[in-house]
Amino acid sequence: MQRYKDPEARDKMNPFAEQEAWEEHQIGKSKLQFGSKDRKRYSDDYQYVFEDGIDFVKSSVIEGTQHEEDSDQEDIDEKDMLKRELQDERKTLPIYKFRDELLKAVEEYQVIVIVGETGSGKTTQIPQYLHEAGYTAKGKVACTQPRRVAAMSVAARVSQEMGVKLGHEVGYSIRFEDCTSEKTLIKYMTDGMLLREFLGEPDLASYSVVMVDEAHERTLSTDILFGLVKDISRFRPDLKLLISSATLDAEKFSDYFDSAPIFKIPGRRYPVEVHYTKAPEADYIDAAIVTVLQIHVTQPPGDILVFLTGQEEIETIDEILKHRTRGLGTKIAELIICPIYANLPTELQAKIFEPTPEGARKVVLATNIAETSLTIDGIKYVIDPGFCKIKSYNPRTGMESLLINPISKASANQRAGRSGRTGPGKCFRLYTSYNYMHDLEDNTVPEIQRTNLANVVLTLKSLGIHDLVNFDFMDPPPSEALLKALEQLFALSALNSRGELTKTGRRMAEFPLDPMLSKMIVASEKYKCSDEVISIASMLSVGNSIFYRPKDKQVHADNARLNFHTGNVGDHIALLNVYNSWKETDYSTQWCYENYIQVRSMKRARDIRDQLEGLLERVEIEISSNASDLDAIKKAITSGFFHHSSRLQKNGSYRTVKNPQTVLPRWVIYHELVLTTKEYMRQVTELKPDWLVEIAPHYYQLKDVDDTGTKKLPKGQGRAAL
Ligand code: CDP
Ligand code: MG
16 A cells, blocks of 8 residues: 555665656757766767676587578468478477487486576477377376466467467466366476465376476475475376476486486577676666667667566666657667566567567567576577565564565576577676676575475475475475474464364465465455455455556546545455455446556456355355455454554554544554565554454464553564564
């Protein structure tokens, strides 16, 4: 909720507040000028802008064969032509030469580690080779991806190559979206989804091959999958395991999988010139924009890929670039801007793969997804500001945060490599060579060592894995974090004091949600408001994209939003009000426009809600509605989120809308804490402090919630919360 946000923090999040003012000033001028405020270091000539960097990839150059276009297909109809073209294209991929050798290795060994440069064809080709070699006759081929977008886009590509409808022979499965059918033979899925499949099929009997792709990413789910697939491979000798990775440190994977052989696919890689800035950049967003424009007007044809940290940044740069190039009119060639990030609607995702028209230049604004998960052809220039969003977790306070952090050297090198796939490339690092050498870590810390483990612990417990300390982790999580997760699950009554799964815990594990959300849903049975609670859970799961606030209509948007808060009901109930109002209009798109609500997010919420309703049935919780009893709904929420309670202080950090003066200390429950320069709470609802004692007596005592004094926060509470 906007009003709880710390405005200072928000401005820090939006480094363009100042930038925009400057923008206005610049845009009035007609001559090409990319000067950066008072910094005049940039000139039209790159020599002045970037000093040449250390000798980077030149020594590991492998010249590859160039793909030649077919030209004799005029009279074949378009679809056949596309399929044929794609088939020809498949043969030009670096992996093609190793097809038979690879299949032989798969036949011979149960586990293989496969290493190959991004774009060599691992993700799209290997599952097809396995299909062609008959493996799918024995069971499905699974290929896991750390990212939803990658799973979807790769499945779409492969279905095209095979000339089948997406969701038939080739499908994908991501959380809340299953695009597979009875027919599906090749299934791309997020690593998290395969993890969940273990719950229903502990030996993965319906699969003949599991390919854990992008293993180098070391996501939490991938790391857990390692342990599980390694375990089942022992009693399922017919199951083939492929661990594929884009980086060269494959020995670690091989060691873990009992010295599995490593299959290397020599990549096609051209030299990449790495350029560094002379001095550190104060504002990498500004520097990135300037660099895009400078490449555009000074460099030969070739597309640009910019690595950014998230949707917000991408959207802002998108806007600024459009604004600026519009100002330049026909003086420069067309610049096609293509954003790509996880929440980008599917129909827009395809745009990044469309070939760039003659005379134009494409600039892809991407999150880390373009580092190894997605291959975009035609990229010749990479701009690397050197940052990404990294999740970190403090097991002591239980606080999770997503902060912008410097990338690792390994990431920087992956990013640079994106420019040299189809020809010699250039990578512009918006940091100094000194920064690169001295400030960047070699590798990113695996997620398992910097995240809240409650979800994973619940999943493992439901799989009957009790001894977590001795679970075969490739890199074990900190024992403090493991303990904290057990504690949290115990407090949620998902585990008993012996650490065993309770009935509540078993029910919670059915929901593909964070344990706090699952608990809130399971608790709604008691308060007879499951109907309302799953609507709230769906709206929360959609994330922060329900409302929109166009710049020129902010007041209207804010007023529309306030309507849902009538009676100061709190953010959770407001979300429910939004959902129910939309439902009353028969899911009207027009209504969404009128209320500054994103119809796409609402549709997604409805989708998620349908699935949660199905899951309620599965855990035998009746759908019951109790719309008039807001306290009951809030109590159900509190049952899941009592860890996230805070008492608001008298220092002005909390003000109600109706009474702008500071109010008495009050208690609220929040959905999440967002850590920027300060912490602020997102989705906040007021509650009665005695509920905490009533609902979580093992966690709160009366003295903790005594409102009269200024006692310290209850034991176990993140102090940082306020
Ligand atoms: O997995 P790896 O990075 O080794 O390569 P890949 O993802 O299988 O990509 C091989 C080729 O498929 C790339 O050169 C892309 O041109 C193409 N591809 C595509 O056009 N569209 C996608 N969604 C994915 C791949
Ligand atoms: Mg891949």
